[in-house]
Amino acid sequence: MKKVAVIMGSDSDLPVVKKAIDELKAYGVEYEAHVMSAHRSPALASEFAAKARENGFGVIICAAGMAAHLAGVIAGHTTLPVIGIPCKSAALDGMDALLATVMMPSGIPVATVAIDGAKNAAILAIQILALSDEVLATRLAKEKQKMIDGVIAKDAALQDTLKNI
Numbered sequence: 001m002k003k004v005a006v007i008m009g010s011d012s013d014l015p016v017v018k019k020a021i022d023e024l025k026a027y028g029v030e031y032e033a034h035v036m037s038a039h040r041s042p043a044l045a046s047e048f049a050a051k052a053r054e055n056g057f058g059v060i061i062c063a064a065g066m067a068a069h070l071a072g073v074i075a076g077h078t079t080l081p082v083i084g085i086p087c088k089s090a091a092l093d094g095m096d097a098l099l100a101t102v103m104m105p106s107g108i109p110v111a112t113v114a115i116d117g118a119k120n121a122a123i124l125a126i127q128i129l130a131l132s133d134e135v136l137a138t139r140l141a142k143e144k145q146k147m148i149d150g151v152i153a154k155d156a157a158l159q160d161t162l163k164n165i
Contacts, residue, residue: 005031005032006032007033007036007048007063013064016118017063024122032057037070038069046077061083061085062074062082064084068086068098072108081125083125084112126140
């Protein structure tokens with residue numbers, strides 16, 4: 001199975017990124033997490049991205065706040081799927097990171113999840129890997145069924161409550 005790289009622009013992004021790491025662990029997906037900056041260590045980020053495929057990665061998740069160019073820098077140096085997590089910051093409540101992550105030039109796509117949407121970034125990475133991994137595909141299907149069952153149970157409870165109103 002291919003690994004997932006989880007790259008943070010700063011160690012201060014770890015509380016957000018931890019949700020992605022937890023989800024990858026829950027699915028048994030091997031990952032590596034690193035701090036790299038599009039601005040402070042661009043050569044390091046570029047080199048990592050350029051060698052990611054040969055180093056066994058299948059997807060790269062990038063989390064960054066403020067200017068948030070990390071996912072774009074990574075995407076510009078690899079053909080692997082890149083998923084951006086815009087991180088909320090004090091400035092502009094994360095909208096700057098969201099727009100910088102989602103507004104990529106033609107030919108350099110970055111899939112973008114919600115501000116601080118690390119869990120969905122991990123699930124999207126898992127879905128990408130599941131295209132060629134039947135075990136992951138089965139696990140995803142079971143999780144979807146759990147969500148469906150949960151909604152059905154909540155609806156049944158609501159119907160019981162409404163009878164008594």
